[in-house]
Amino acid sequence: QSALTQPPSASGSPGQSVTISCTGTSSDVGGYDFVSWYQQHSGKAPKLIISEVNKRPSGVPDRFSGSKSGNTASLTVSGLQAEDEADYYCSSHGGSNNPFVFGTGTKVTVL
């Protein structure tokens, strides 16, 4: 199973919005509403910020939002803050043999 495709990098100034795409196939992203997003600061563990395409766990700011269209999911970070600078990974259910397929990761830089 191939990894989901994300842009290597994205950036924005404080207060701006940035959107990250996550492209898969009809066997993963397009086939299930089980897309999650994780934030990983340098040297730290990933942290769940979005599940089931657009659900935020308790404690995650509403600046983070998710969506999906066809085989592509997206994460939008609104009102960028310095602490949002991190790597972001998507994941999707990929069927019984691939419960978790991860994206290639996107480094978000706050200018």
Place this chain on the structure above:
Amino acid sequence: QEQLQESGPGLVKPSGTLSLTCAVSGGSISRYVYWTWVRQSPGKELEWIGDILHTGSINYNPSLKSRVSLSVDKSKNAFSLNLSSVTAADTAVYFCAYSTGWYRLDSWGQGALVTVSS
């Protein structure tokens, strides 16, 4: 929310077996969640290794299935990963995590770097 902490050797020789344990605190290993292992390569790609329920039901990544073994130790409130016949390609940071369902990983340990080298 449970806290997870990985432990184990940081250096394993080629062809040897990588063994890691994840201690669960703040909750019971017998809780109905999927206790999971994920690794992150030096290039930062994430790879799901497998998961186990406290009942012993296990799911493995097909690409690693022939070399992976997962287990739960209820007496220690921990779960473990064994990966045999390791090569340099198995060098990675290994994370333990848990999933309450819906194919999401709710919480992760801090990770343990394992290097395969002679």
